[in-house]
Amino acid sequence: MLYTETLNKNKDFLFLYRKGKSVVGRYAVIYVRPNKKPYNRLGITAGKKVGNAVHRNRAKRIIRQAYRENEKDIPLGLDIVIVARASICGVKSGVISEWLAKSVKTAAFGGSEK
RNA sequence: UGAGCAGACUAUGCGGCAGCGGGAACGUUUUAGUUUACGAGGAAAGUCCGGGCAUCACAGAGCAGGAUAACUGCUAACGGCAGCCGAAGGCGACUUCAGGGCAAGUGCAACAGAAAUAUACCGCCCGUUUUUACGGGUAAGGGUGGAAAGGCGAGGUAAGAGCUCACCGGAAUACAUGAGAGUGUAUUGCCGUGUAAACCCUAUCCGAUGCAACGUCUAUUGGUACUUUUAAGUCAACACCUGCUCGGUGGAUUUAAGAGUAAUGACGGCUUGAGCUUUGGGGCGACUCAAAGCCUAGAUAAAUUGCCGCACACGACAGAACCCGGCUUAUCGGUCUGGUCACAAA
RNA sequence: CUGGGUGUGGCGCAGAUGGUAGCGCGCUACCUUGGGGUGGUAGAGGCCGUGGGUUCAAGUCCCGUCACUCAGA
Numbered sequence: 001m002l003y004t005e006t007l008n009k010n011k012d013f014l015f016l017y018r019k020g021k022s023v024v025g026r027y028a029v030i031y032v033r034p035n036k037k038p039y040n041r042l043g044i045t046a047g048k049k050v051g052n053a054v055h056r057n058r059a060k061r062i063i064r065q066a067y068r069e070n071e072k073d074i075p076l077g078l079d080i081v082i083v084a085r086a087s088i089c090g091v092k093s094g095v096i097s098e099w100l101a102k103s104v105k106t107a108a109f110g111g112s113e114k
Numbered sequence: 115u116g117a118g119c120a121g122a123c124u125a126u127g128c129g130g131c132a133g134c135g136g137g138a139a140c141g142u143u144u145u146a147g148u149u150u151a152c153g154a155g156g157a158a159a160g161u162c163c164g165g166g167c168a169u170c171a172c173a174g175a176g177c178a179g180g181a182u183a184a185c186u187g188c189u190a191a192c193g194g195c196a197g198c199c200g201a202a203g204g205c206g207a208c209u210u211c212a213g214g215g216c217a218a219g220u221g222c223a224a225c226a227g228a229a230a231u232a233u234a235c236c237g238c239c240c241g242u243u244u245u246u247a248c249g250g251g252u253a254a255g256g257g258u259g260g261a262a263a264g265g266c267g268a269g270g271u272a273a274g275a276g277c278u279c280a281c282c283g284g285a286a287u288a289c290a291u292g293a294g295a296g297u298g299u300a301u302u303g304c305c306g307u308g309u310a311a312a313c314c315c316u317a318u319c320c321g322a323u324g325c326a327a328c329g330u331c332u333a334u335u336g337g338u339a340c341u342u343u344u345a346a347g348u349c350a351a352c353a354c355c356u357g358c359u360c361g362g363u364g365g366a367u368u369u370a371a372g373a374g375u376a377a378u379g380a381c382g383g384c385u386u387g388a389g390c391u392u393u394g395g396g397g398c399g400a401c402u403c404a405a406a407g408c409c410u411a412g413a414u415a416a417a418u419u420g421c422c423g424c425a426c427a428c429g430a431c432a433g434a435a436c437c438c439g440g441c442u443u444a445u446c447g448g449u450c451u452g453g454u455c456a457c458a459a460a
Numbered sequence: 461c462u463g464g465g466u467g468u469g470g471c472g473c474a475g476a477u478g479g480u481a482g483c484g485c486g487c488u489a490c491c492u493u494g495g496g497g498u499g500g501u502a503g504a505g506g507c508c509g510u511g512g513g514u515u516c517a518a519g520u521c522c523c524g525u526c527a528c529u530c531a532g533a
Contacts (some may be wrong), residue, residue, distance in 0.1 A: 053159090057417095060415085061417095061418095065133080
C-alpha cells in the first residue's frame with residue numbers, strides 16, 4: 001500500500017469511534033477523521049460477531065483488497081477505521097470494492113457528524 | 115451379490131492476470147526497487163493430561179492437598195498406546211469397561227415392610243393353660259422392597275436351620291503352571307445385601323510460576339517502586355523458600371543522605387527438532403537400532419487471497435502465535451487393505 | 461497462557477451430607493368495589509443447559525460438551 005500505514009493503537013480506535021464521521025453500510029461501517037499528516041492510516045476491525053477465525057480473516061482480507069483497489073481515488077491525510085459486519089461473509093470482493101469507493105468519499109466530504 | 119467389523123490414506127484439481135509474508139541474492143549513502151525458491155491442519159480448535167525450555171538462591175524431609183488405579187511392556191513423560199487377563203454385549207469379524215479394597219474401620223439405605231443389619235407380623239412346632247392368651251424355639255412358606263439370612267435338591271428334625279451331604283457361586287489354604295494379572299486341581303461349611311463416581315484404606319506419582327516466562331539495549335518525567343551503601347533509632351524477633359511443621363538462607367525494620375535499576379519502545383527468545391523421507395535389522399505389537407538423503411511457515415491489528423476460464427463427485431469442519439507427545443470434540447465426501455455373516459454358483 | 465464461578469416456571473432466586481422440586485414478582489379465574497387499585501381464595505406453568513455413566517433411585521455424585529461470566533499475568 002503506497003500512501004498508507006496501519007493503525008494499531010486501541011487509543012486511536014476509541015478516538016475515532018467517538019469523534020470521527022461515520023457511514024453505515026450493509027457490509028461494514030466506516031469511521032473517518034483528518035489526521036494532518038501526508039499519508040493515510042487504516043485500521044480494520046472484525047469482531048466476534050462476524051464469525052470464527054476463518055471468517056474474520058476473510059473479512060479483513062476482502063476489506064484490505066478493496067482499499068488497495070481504490071487507494072488512488074481516496075484523498076490523503078485521513079485516519080480510516082472499517083468495522084466489518086456479519087453479512088460480509090458470503091459476498092464477493094467486487095461488491096465490497098464498489099461500495100467502498102462510494103462510501104469513503106461521502107464520509108470524507110460530509111458524512112453524518114457525531 | 116448383500117449386510118456388517120477393523121485399520122490406513124486423502125481433504126477439489128489444472129491454467130492465466132493482479133496481490134500478501136518473512137528469507138536469500140542483486141542494487142542503493144539510506145529509503146524505494148528487481149530476481150528467485152518457499153509459505154496453515156487433520157484436527158492448526160477445546161486447553162483436558164504429560165514433557166521440553168526459562169526464572170524463582172539449595173530445589174531438601176514429613177504432614178496436608180491433588181491425580182491415577184487388573185497385569186506386563188513401550189516412551190523423555192503421561193491419565194496415552196500396545197499386548198494380555200477378567201467382566202459385559204454380539205451368530206460372527208469384533209466392540210465396550212473409573213476394572214484395587216465394603217471378607218480392615220465408620221457412615222447411609224427414603225417409601226413400603228414385622229424386621230434394613232439386626233429382627234418374629236402372619237404361619238409352623240413345643241410347654242403352660244381359664245381354649246385364648248402367655249413363654250420359648252424356628253428364616254421352610256406368605257406378603258413388602260432394588261436388596262430378606264449364599265442358590266437348589268436330598269437327608270435330618272417336635273418344627274426348622276450348612277445341622278449333614280451332592281451340584282453350583284464366593285472366600286481362605288496348599289500344590290502345579292505362567293514374566294505377571296490369572297488359570298487348573300485338592301482341602302476346609304469358612305459364607306449378612308448394596309454403596310468407596312460416601313468418608314476412608316492401600317500402592318504409585320506430583321516444588322512453584324508460565325514465552326505477557328526470561329535476557330539485552332534505551333527516551334522522558336519524577337523522587338513513585340525496587341535493589342544497594344553509610345549514619346541514627348527500635349526489636350530479638352522478623353522476612354523468604356509451598357498451605358502447615360521441621361529444616362535451610364538472610365539478622366529484621368523505620369528515618370535521613372548517596373548510588374544504581376525498572377516502567378515506555380525495540381530486538382532477542384522464534385524455530386535443526388524426542389524432526390521428516392527411504393532402505394535394512396530386532397520385536398506378536400506399541401516401539402526401537404543402524405545407514406543414506408533432506409531442511410519443510412515464523413507473523414505481531416497478525417501473511418495463503420481476489421477475479422477469470424476448464425473439469426467433475428459441485429467442494430465439509432475449520433486458520434499456526436514458544437515447541438513437541440497424546441486425549442477429546444467438529445467434519446461434505448472419496449480411495450485402499452484385511453477379517454466376518456447370509457445367500458447363490460462351481 | 462493460567463485459575464475460578466454460573467446455567468432450575470415468563471423474570472429474579474432457594475433447594476446442607478442422593479429419596480415425590482419450592483419462594484417472591486408476574487399470568488388466569490372468582491370474590492370484594494358504583495368502577496379501578498389494594499386485599500382475599502383457587503389454579504396453570506418445569507424431562508432442572510446438553511450427551512453419557514455410577515446407583516435400587518441423580519437437580520444433587522463423576523466424565524465429556526455448549527453458552528455466559530469473573531479474576532490474574
